[in-house]
Amino acid sequence: xxxxxAFDTDQLGYNFFPPAAPHTVGHSQLKVIxxxxxxxxxxxxxxxxxxxxxxxxxxEPLRVHHPWLLxxxxxxxxxxxxxxxxxxxxxxxxxxxxELHIExxxxxxxxxxxxxxxILHHPRLEDSLxxxxxxxxxxxxxxxxxxxxxxxxQFERRLAQADPLALYYACLTALGEKFDCDVEREDxxxxxxxxxxxxxLAARSADAAxxxxxxxxxx
Numbered sequence: 001x002x003x004x005x006a007f008d009t010d011q012l013g014y015n016f017f018p019p020a021a022p023h024t025v026g027h028s029q030l031k032v033i034x035x036x037x038x039x040x041x042x043x044x045x046x047x048x049x050x051x052x053x054x055x056x057x058x059x060e061p062l063r064v065h066h067p068w069l070l071x072x073x074x075x076x077x078x079x080x081x082x083x084x085x086x087x088x089x090x091x092x093x094x095x096x097x098x099e100l101h102i103e104x105x106x107x108x109x110x111x112x113x114x115x116x117x118x119i120l121h122h123p124r125l126e127d128s129l130x131x132x133x134x135x136x137x138x139x140x141x142x143x144x145x146x147x148x149x150x151x152x153x154q155f156e157r158r159l160a161q162a163d164p165l166a167l168y169y170a171c172l173t174a175l176g177e178k179f180d181c182d183v184e185r186e187d188x189x190x191x192x193x194x195x196x197x198x199x200x201l202a203a204r205s206a207d208a209a210x211x212x213x214x215x216x217x218x219x
Contacts, residue, residue, distance in 0.1 A: 013043045014083055014091065016121050022203060025130050025196060026118025030081065030093060032111040034066040038086055045083040045091075048111050050076050050100070053160040058153055064111055068104040076100045076113060077160050078141070078167055092122040094134035096171070097164035117168035129196060132189045136178075137171045144219045158219045169204055170215040176201050 017029040038044035047065045053075040054060035062074060076098045083091040098115030113119065120134040141159075148155035176197045179190075204212065 013039075013045050016093070016119065019118055023118045024200075025133065026120045027093075028114065028119070030111075030113040030119055032083060032113075034064065034068075034109045034111070036066055036107070043083075043089065043091065044085050046086050047084050048081065049084070050081045050095070050113075051079045052076055052100070057160060058156040059160055062100075064100075064102060064109065066109040067106075068102055068109045072102045072104065074100040074102075075160075076115075078162060078164070079159075081113065081119070090124075092124070094120040094122060094137065095164075096137075096168045097162060115164050117164040127189055129189060129192050132193050133175075133196070136175055136193070140171055140174055140215060141219075144215060147216075155219055162218050166213060167215075167218055169201075169212040170218050172197055172200055172204075173212060174215045 013035075014030065014032045016027040017031070019026050020028040032045050032048050034045050034047065038046075047063050049061065049063045051059045052062045059077050059079075076095060078095060078097045081093045081095055095113065095115055096117035098113055098117070098119070101112045101114075103110040103112075118130070120130040120137075121128075122131045122134055145152060145155050175193075179194045179197060
């Protein structure tokens with residue numbers, strides 16, 4: 001896998017930036033450059049797709065391409081962020097929500113996704129801690145959506161309004177409880193995830209000023 005920390009975005013087409021304190025997993029920003037034609041020198045994104053807060057309170061899909069003539073700022077909601085190129089290759093990430101800023105110019109469209117919560121890269125051929133964390137969070141979201149069966153629009157409204165950092169820690173809390181009850185899950189990645197959850201939640205609880213609502217209270 002290419003280490004996107006080691007190169008400038010102009011050389012790669014996209015870049016995941018290192019995590020910001022106090023986070024030790026994931027990324028603080030995703031920068032993507034979409035050009036009129038592929039350079040053939042690296043991965044050349046043709047589009048970025050994510051969910052954003054809609055005008056009527058719910059979720060709306062957004063696909064950014066070049067040239068870009070629409071709004072330049074969006075509130076991104078929790079869920080997948082995907083990059084696709086002209087050859088059918090896809091780069092996938094998971095976000096707990098954030099802000100997307102788009103710089104539209106004649107020669108390129110630059111997308112910057114930033115978030116106070118970690119952006120989790122899902123490398124296609126690698127079973128990593130951040131990929132497993134993202135997959136476990138997706139299971140939590142599916143369970144919460146099922147709890148709103150018959151009123152899914154309410155789930156989407158709540159998700160669109162959720163604070164990214166509060167949602168992130170609510171998910172960690174729910175996963176910590178899940179893994180404490182499921183002691184038989186002990187492959188290397190699960191062991192690393194269990195250790196990460198305990199450390200992250202301990203650091204969070206040490207800050208008396210920070211109160212975390214439950215996942216059910218948020219969505």
